[in-house]
Amino acid sequence: xxxxxxxxxxxxxxxxxxxxxxxxxxxxxxxxxxxxxxxxxxxxxxxxxxxxxxxxxxxxxxxxxxxxxxxxxxxxxxxxxxxxxxxxxxxxxxxxxxxxxxxxxxxxxxxxxxxxxxxxxxxxxxxxxxxxxxxxxxxxxxxxxxxxxxxxxxxxxxxxxxxxxxxxxxxxxxxxxxxxxxxxxxxxxxxxxxxxxxxxxxxxxxxxxxxxxxxxxxxxxxxxxxxxxxxxxxxxxxxxxxxxxxxxx
Numbered sequence: 653x654x655x656x657x658x659x660x661x662x663x664x665x666x667x668x669x670x671x672x673x674x675x676x677x678x679x680x681x682x683x684x685x686x687x688x689x690x691x692x693x694x695x696x697x698x699x700x701x702x703x704x705x706x707x708x709x710x711x712x713x714x715x716x717x718x719x720x721x722x723x724x725x726x727x728x729x730x731x732x733x734x735x736x737x738x739x740x741x742x743x744x745x746x747x748x749x750x751x752x753x754x755x756x757x758x759x760x761x762x763x764x765x766x767x768x769x770x771x772x773x774x775x776x777x778x779x780x781x782x783x784x785x786x787x788x789x790x791x792x793x794x795x796x797x798x799x800x801x802x803x804x805x806x807x808x809x810x811x812x813x814x815x816x817x818x819x820x821x822x823x824x825x826x827x828x829x830x831x832x833x834x835x836x837x838x839x840x841x842x843x844x845x846x847x848x849x850x851x852x853x854x855x856x857x858x859x860x861x862x863x864x865x866x867x868x869x870x871x872x873x874x875x876x877x878x879x880x881x882x883x884x885x886x887x888x889x890x891x892x893x894x895x896x897x898x899x900x901x
Contacts, residue, residue: 655735658718664717673728677714681710689735689765748790774791832886839862873894
């Protein structure tokens with residue numbers, strides 16, 4: 653069974669109690685009485701109208717005028733996707749089952765909302781550690797599905813920082829692997845980056861963006877660094893980049 657998702661076309665009216673939106677159902681079947689996630693906030697689907705008449709539901713591929721409860725309705729933007737939240741929350745095993753299939757599966761959540769959901773669950777300290785780790789792996793898989801692998805180091809860094817390094821069966825928490833992957837994406841040596849940073853305002857925009865991306869990624873190696881030997885080339889490189897970071901734009 654797919655997770656119902658509604659994509660906002662327009663917010664017609666909104667106030668402190670809720671509002672009316674035109675939406676398109678982009679997954680599953682939306683029904684009156686359901687609760688939907690808008691980021692970390694929730695809205696209630698109170699009423700559905702289609703062709704000027706009250707309807708009990710709207711399924712994928714169709715549009716509807718919906719009445720939502722919740723002050724966050726006023727902040728909704730065109731294109732934003734609202735994801736149905738079952739009474740007990742999204743079932744972890746159900747999401748894992750979706751991700752175990754090929755990327756052609758049509759009734760899985762959109763990668764963006766799925767990543768947001770998984771990240772929130774991963775960071776929920778009220779959940780058992782084992783469950784949070786499983787949500788972390790889902791966040792990584794969602795980033796892969798979304799074609800955004802460059803964001804995976806942030807999740808892997810969080811997992812190592814929160815739960816320590818994993819064993820050989822858990823490469824997502826491999827300190828050396830994380831540092832190796834981060835460094836491989838820099839495309840510059842510390843010396844080259846230092847030279848460019850001296851007059852970075854004169855660089856072409858892509859070069860400035862590369863230096864800023866490097867600056868943002870350097871902290872991802874910090875949780876992994878204590879698990880590397882001081883003589884390890886990865887540790888030496890991580891230390892060199894950490895020392896250089898304040899000088900990057």
